[in-house]
Amino acid sequence: MTDLDDLLHDTAVDLRMATFRLTRRLRRERAGDNLSDAHFAVLGNLNLHGRLAIGELAQRERVSAPTMSNTVDALVESGLVVRVPSEEDRRRVYIEITGAGTSVVTATVHKRDAALADALADLDFTDEELRVLREAAALMRKVAER
Template identity: 85%
Template sequence: MTEPDDLLHSTATDLRLSTFRLARRLRRERAGDNVSDAHFAVLANLKTHGRLAIGELAQRERVSAPTMSNTVDALAESGLVVRVPSEDDRRRVYIEITDSGTEIVSATVQKRDAALADAIAELDFTDEQLRTLREAAALMRKVAER
């Protein structure tokens, strides 16, 4: 490998390791113990994008439609989502987040943000380092959204 390739590879490795560690720590912060990571991801998707069909949810979460159907069944049983029939096509059903589901997403996001803010505060970063973290977050978002 050439030097630029080595730098790219080592950067990717460092980013992967630190991202996974941070994600694992943040996943521990939840508003409800009965909501798994997969269930939370579906709820967050619905909160962000609004009412979606099961196929759309499955595609967004990169799982099969039957797997998503099982997830939605569990969330509906818990009162976190409801099925809403389409006004245009009786065969089509949409999934919509309930107020309880929205509360869990909001509370979990707040807990995770607070935990991360506390961790950053403990490290006593300079203003310049905080700006660097913000810039890195923007770059990481670009990579994640590609």
């Protein structure tokens, strides 16, 4: 392996571990205790992209359509999403987030942002370190969107 290969590998390991720990910590911050990560991911997708068919949701979350159907059933029962029949094709049904679902997403995002801001404040980073973190966040987003 070359020095560049070693650097890439070591960076990948460090990034994976830091991301994993931070994600696990942030996932504890939720507006609803009875909401699983899978449920929140579906709500987040619907909040971001608008109404979607179950197949589209399943594809976005990389699960089977029957698994997504079960997840949607639970969210419908909780009043966080509704099924909306297609006006063009009666066989097609879309899933749409409700006001309550949007509120859960908004509250959870606010809790997570506040928890992370508090953690950053507790660490007493300098302005320069905070700028580096922002730059790192942009690079991480680039990797995630690849």
